[in-house]
Amino acid sequence: MEFHIERAKVLPKANLHSFISGLKKWGKLIAPVRKGEKFVFTHVEKPEEVELNYTRTILPPKKFLVPYRRERFSYSVEDLSFKTNFKAENQVIFGIHSCDLHGISILDSIYLKENPDPRYLEVRKRTVLIGVSCVPDEFCFCLATATAFPEGASWDLFLTDIGADYFVSIGSPKGDEIVYSQRSLFRDIEKEDLNAYKATTLKKKSLFKPEQLPDLERISHVVELEYDSEVWQEEAKRCLGCGTCTNVCPTCFCYTSVDVPNIAGTEVKRIEFTTSCQYPYYSLVAGGHYFKATRADRFKHRYYHKLVGYPYQVEMLGCVGCGRCSAECPASISMVETIKRLRGCNEKELREVTE
Amino acid sequence: MKKSLEKLLNKPLPVDPYLPHKVVITDVEELAPDHKKFSFTFLNEELNAKWHHLPGQFVMLTVPKAGEIPISICSSPTRRGTVELTVRKVGRKTEVLHRMKPGDLAAIRGPYGNGFPVEIMEGHNLLIIAGGLGIAPLRSLIWFALDRRHRFKEIYILYGTRNYQMVLYKEELKRLRERSDVKCLFVLDRCETAEDREWADVEGVLTALIPQVELDPADTYVAVCGPPVAYRFIGKELLKNGYPESQIFVSLERKMECGIGKCGHCQIGYKFACVDGPIFPLWDTKNLPEMI
Numbered sequence: 001m002e003f004h005i006e007r008a009k010v011l012p013k014a015n016l017h018s019f020i021s022g023l024k025k026w027g028k029l030i031a032p033v034r035k036g037e038k039f040v041f042t043h044v045e046k047p048e049e050v051e052l053n054y055t056r057t058i059l060p061p062k063k064f065l066v067p068y069r070r071e072r073f074s075y076s077v078e079d080l081s082f083k084t085n086f087k088a089e090n091q092v093i094f095g096i097h098s099c100d101l102h103g104i105s106i107l108d109s110i111y112l113k114e115n116p117d118p119r120y121l122e123v124r125k126r127t128v129l130i131g132v133s134c135v136p137d138e139f140c141f142c143l144a145t146a147t148a149f150p151e152g153a154s155w156d157l158f159l160t161d162i163g164a165d166y167f168v169s170i171g172s173p174k175g176d177e178i179v180y181s182q183r184s185l186f187r188d189i190e191k192e193d194l195n196a197y198k199a200t201t202l203k204k205k206s207l208f209k210p211e212q213l214p215d216l217e218r219i220s221h222v223v224e225l226e227y228d229s230e231v232w233q234e235e236a237k238r239c240l241g242c243g244t245c246t247n248v249c250p251t252c253f254c255y256t257s258v259d260v261p262n263i264a265g266t267e268v269k270r271i272e273f274t275t276s277c278q279y280p281y282y283s284l285v286a287g288g289h290y291f292k293a294t295r296a297d298r299f300k301h302r303y304y305h306k307l308v309g310y311p312y313q314v315e316m317l318g319c320v321g322c323g324r325c326s327a328e329c330p331a332s333i334s335m336v337e338t339i340k341r342l343r344g345c346n347e348k349e350l351r352e353v354t355e
Numbered sequence: 356m357k358k359s360l361e362k363l364l365n366k367p368l369p370v371d372p373y374l375p376h377k378v379v380i381t382d383v384e385e386l387a388p389d390h391k392k393f394s395f396t397f398l399n400e401e402l403n404a405k406w407h408h409l410p411g412q413f414v415m416l417t418v419p420k421a422g423e424i425p426i427s428i429c430s431s432p433t434r435r436g437t438v439e440l441t442v443r444k445v446g447r448k449t450e451v452l453h454r455m456k457p458g459d460l461a462a463i464r465g466p467y468g469n470g471f472p473v474e475i476m477e478g479h480n481l482l483i484i485a486g487g488l489g490i491a492p493l494r495s496l497i498w499f500a501l502d503r504r505h506r507f508k509e510i511y512i513l514y515g516t517r518n519y520q521m522v523l524y525k526e527e528l529k530r531l532r533e534r535s536d537v538k539c540l541f542v543l544d545r546c547e548t549a550e551d552r553e554w555a556d557v558e559g560v561l562t563a564l565i566p567q568v569e570l571d572p573a574d575t576y577v578a579v580c581g582p583p584v585a586y587r588f589i590g591k592e593l594l595k596n597g598y599p600e601s602q603i604f605v606s607l608e609r610k611m612e613c614g615i616g617k618c619g620h621c622q623i624g625y626k627f628a629c630v631d632g633p634i635f636p637l638w639d640t641k642n643l644p645e646m647i
Contacts, residue, residue, distance in 0.1 A: 080460045112363040115615040154360040254619030259422040286445040312625040
């Protein structure tokens with residue numbers, strides 16, 4: 001096959017639907033779709049269903065790489081022969097925002113660096129990731145986590161909205177192959193496109209308000225220093241322990257496994273399902289000892305793992321600033337606020353003191 | 356794309372680390388009420404010959420129909436051919452296991468964890484402190500050291516339980532007590548029966564034994580395993596008696612679903628008990644929150 005290894009192309013918006021239709025050739029097409037007032041990543045047939053004008057989906061695209069409930073294998077009780085029924089299929093996830101792309105890169109490191117999980121690797125190898133630029137809302141703080149732009153993450157194509165066109169960055173040989181297969185839809189970049197692209201980048205930065213961004217400099221150290229801070233207790237008082245923050249997180253990976261026998265008791269399936277560090281039984285060991293006994297312990301643990309644990313394990317923060325945990329929290333607990341309070345600079349409180 | 360990520364994705368598919376190997380139960384021994392020692396042999400003879408572990412490591416044991424549990428290996432790597440696990444009946448999965456008989460099939464994957472740093476322990480005194488079921492992972496270290504007795508200087512074993520009935524490996528320990536190349540000191544919470552009194556050197560808690568140990572702390576490595584509450588007191592007592600904290604190793608218990616750093620349950624501070632532990636130097640317990 002002949003390839004055009006070039007850094008970028010331009011896709012006129014008028015060609016977007018044709019481009020999306022063409023993606024189906026590369027696998028099952030998954031894209032953001034409107035669901036009531038919110039958005040979800042789901043399987044789509046028609047390009048018209050795709051909604052690119054969205055801020056965040058309820059669940060991150062993680063669910064197509066690591067399903068929330070999955071079967072590891074099954075075995076017969078008679079002779080304990082293990083069978084893997086797992087089959088991966090090709091899929092194209094279209095319309096992922098930069099933060100979620102970084103989220104996937106973090107998952108890549110978790111699942112593939114040490115003791116690689118062959119099932120994740122197979123799914124990942126069969127997945128095409130196509131990103132799209134976005135406009136932040138009041139919950140987004142990806143500028144602080146350095147995930148506002150796709151550089152540094154792993155993806156195949158990234159579409160940046162530059163007005164009448166999309167500026168298409170190519171991130172992998174696969175991405176190049178996809179562009180080449182539909183080359184009639186694209187045109188080469190010109191100086192104006194490049195200028196428009198640079199302007200968009202600048203504009204995105206200016207859309208963040210200073211108060212919506214936490215200061216993450218040396219944050220691991222801050223969390224360690226403030227381990228005994230009262231802020232944890234106070235914030236945890238509002239926490240319902242529902243686990244929503246971890247369920248919607250693009251980087252949370254904790255799971256629990258159970259063996260489920262069939263009705264005759266002859267075949268057993270090992271089912272894994274995502275769990276949450278916010279649930280009490282999370283740290284329960286034999287004999288009934290809870291290592292994270294109180295809600296405040298568990299509340300603190302989430303921050304500790306995101307901001308200290310991930311950097312130790314994969315050299316990246318475990319947070320990509322997508323704002324889902326704050327946006328979906330039924331108690332309106334905000335990660336940004338907690339971090340600000342930890343650093344001792346809660347604007348509201350400071351205002352009250354000075355007034 | 357980040358170069359490091361590209362490398363991760365271009366790897367060939369690895370062997371599935373989640374798939375356990377079939378084992379058959381060759382022996383079940385009742386050690387104490389609710390405590391049984393199970394011996395397993397791999398059905399695959401090649402695997403049986405090459406399977407190797409370090410003292411202090413653990414395996415993930417599949418109990419058919421019930422699920423998977425992390426269990427410390429209590430047999431020594433110096434005695435190949437069987438994997439021995441001592442299990443207390445505490446929940447649903449261990450209850451099913453306790454009903455199993457020789458000849459029954461199970462499955463094992465592992466060994467996992469770091470194990471005791473035996474290479475650096477060699478050439479020094481060894482002080483082994485066990486509380487209750489904590490003797491199980493330490494039995495692996497005890498026999499490892501005794502089977503290579505010439506590589507260690509003095510060896511002390513301190514073991515505390517509730518009463519004589521709860522003492523595990525009774526016969527083995529009685530024989531050890533008769534040996535001249537290892538010193539055993541046993542303690543019971545309460546001495547009520549004649550058997551209790553015959554067994555115990557001291558009545559009370561493990562920490563009471565530490566000052567009785569006649570070793571040069573600077574030349575001694577200490578291995579501790581017991582219930583979480585014990586570590587704090589034992590650690591303090593050891594430090595008070597001059598043992599350097601970098602030479603004290605504790606084995607920790609945590610909930611685990613995978614054993615390979617993927618399920619997250621065993622997190623201690625920023626570390627995972629399964630891949631960074633379960634053996635940690637006492638120094639870590641001071642710096643990692645919620646460790647003990």
